[in-house]
Amino acid sequence: MNPQSARLALLRAPGTVMLGHPMTGETILALLDEHYPGRHFCLVREWIWIDLDLPDDVREEMSRMQLQPVMLYGDVLIDSVGRFDEGDWLRSTPLVSFSQGCLFETRDTVYVLLGHGVRKRAELSDMVKIFRAEGD
DSSP states (O other): OOHHHHHHHHHHSOOEEEEOBOOOHHHHHHHHHHHSTTOEEEEEEEEEEEEEEOOHHHHHHHHHTTOBSEEEEEEEEEETTSSSOTTOEEEOOOBSEEETTTEEEOSSEEEEEBSEEEEEEEEHHHHHHHHHHHHO
C-alpha cells in the first residue's frame, strides 16, 4: 500500500466514537501545568486513536520500552514549540500513558484530545507510511 492509500484507508475506516475534552484554554493550561509541568504539548482536534496491529515480537519490544501499541493522528490546533502550524495533521509516536480522559502522553509530547474523536485499528506498517507521506 502506498502512503496516500494508507492515509485514505485510515481516514475511511469505520471506528468507535471517543470523547475528548471540551476545555477552555485556561483549563487546559492548568491541567497541563498540574500533571505535566514544563512538557511540550500539542492541542489536537478531529483526532483518531489508533490501536496498532503488530507482530508479537514487536509488541513485546514495545512493552520492554514501556510503550503501548497506540498512536494518535489528528488536526493541530496549537503546538507549544512551533513544530506544527494550526491545521497541520500529525501522527504521534507510540503512547506512554493516557490520563484525565484527554491527555495522550508520548516520550516527547503531551497531546490534549479536544472534542470527539474516533478509535480505529491499523497496521503499524501503514502508520509508518502515513508518517512518511505527511513529512513530504
